[in-house]
Amino acid sequence: MKSLFTVFWKEIRENLRDRRTVMNTLLTGPLFAPLVFVLIINTAVTRELDKAELPLDVPVVGAEYAPNLIAALKQQNLRIKDAPADPERAVREQDADLVLRIPKDYAEAWRKGESAQVELIFDASQRDAQGSVSRLQRVLDAYGQRTGALRMIARGLAPDLTRPLVVAARDQSTAQNRSSTLFGMLPYFFILGGFIGGMALAIDTTAGERERQSLEPLLVNPVSRGRILAGKLAATSLFAFVTVLLSIVAFSIAGQFLPTEKLGMALDIGVRFAALTLFVMLPLVLLLATLQTLAAAFAKSFREAQTYLSLLMFVPVIPTLMLSVFPIKTQTWMYAVPLMSQQVAITRFLRGDTVTAQQLGLCFVCTAVAALIVYLITARIYDSERLAISA
């Protein structure tokens, strides 16, 4: 046990003297991802809000054919602009978000009481313009329905006649729920934090040590290789854990500045969120550190190890992507799958949904067991003769 601590402290001390490693662990890893995340969310949310309140510019072709319609649009806080010469091209090339075209025969059809057509030119692949397009569409629909109702009344009919079915939308999402789609990526940032935090040490303590030719002298000491490995893993895990801890703290603080209440959302970012997230991340940090060390043990050089670990970094994305592409209902078995269980649990913590103690336990135990299995495999690799030989 003493030798394990000796290896542990030496790795900690040596790596704390490496400015690049310290920067990655204490600064870049934990702060970069959550801050960027908060920044993006903040910008996106603020922009959506701005758009809803600001007057919307609508380029119109043939505004002179429908003065009443134009007047109605202006009332709804839309600003009528002159249309570009080639509306379709302007929209395709993103010079305009949308263009409204009123054909010449509009007035004629309107007067006869036929369906008068207007054309809305837009590009559905432009996410940015979607808000403007649907806003104009709503205004146009409302104008059409109001005019329709007036015509019915003028003929002595009840306006409800043309509306046999009315749909009343009853949204069951809570404020927390609504925000969760925005925050589905968040667990990945924490997992990534742990990955970045442990990376330098995982490489340095195995492939790096072999490349610098210091592994053979180390293994000549009367300490079993299992102990040496355990000491190195403990150091790697500690660095990764500190990164995750700082990452969670940074997000918990930055989260307070999110304009979520403006969107009618509520996030449960606080001490409870931080503590629970830390709890489910703890075994995952061990698992990631062991996986990284295992990958580095196969590598002959520092560079090779970096390549392996970069590839390994894509593994944690898989459950995140799967869950966002196939938003399946959270089921208990998911808590038994490492990575996925953290993804699911952290998302639910954020929404303020309950995760039962049993599910928490399942998440912790299964990830810890996975870490243990990978540790045993790594220990076998460490015991091979091949490991120590540098050249």
Added chain:
Amino acid sequence: MIEVRDLHKSFGAVKAVDGVSFAARDGEITGLLGPNGAGKTTTLRMLYTLMRPDTGAVRVDGIDAAADPLGVRRRLGVLPDARGLYKRLSARENIDYFGRLQGLDAATRRRRADELIEALEMADIAERRTEGFSQGQRVKTAIARALIHDPKNVILDEPTNGLDVMATRAMRTFMRRLKDEGRCVLFSSHIMQEVAALCDRIVVIARGRVVADESPAQLLAQTGQATLEDAFVSIIGSEEGLAA
């Protein structure tokens, strides 16, 4: 006291060590001499239990390496072929790390480190980080950390490799000192002069086998040659891999 009996080690189809037996006694310097690729490093690696022999036995002070590898390592001070240091630690910290791994208490570590730093004349570099050390400074540090636990048996794999003339002389003086302290010193070399200057006993290895195990004088008498170099050539049967 290091005893080796009938060691065999193959890597795939290559027989690196093919029946090596010898003994290195306390208070003597034993030289393991052989051309490059003769199996010296592999033999030594089996001695310090980094590798397991396919067959054969290694005993250090009567302890069997296969049965108690940790016990054997405790009795050995080893300067392996690979002698990398931790460049972000000072020389003294490098030495101290190995002292801790040997399970020494703080007072002993301090005392032994001071003794070794003085004996190896490295007081000027002891507190410096090892990044940028010269080859000679690196070897000194590597030897100091290998001997921190005051081992009775010392194994040095090509200890003068890459050293300049002054450093080589200092190394030889230091090895004699280890011998005078009553230790069993075993070192490998492919340099004839070095072996001739130092050894009480020469074990010549070629193609994975021991081809001679004598004192320098006996070696001359046996081959009927005037110089050790000629004796060496006549024993291994070629001049391949031989450096003067």
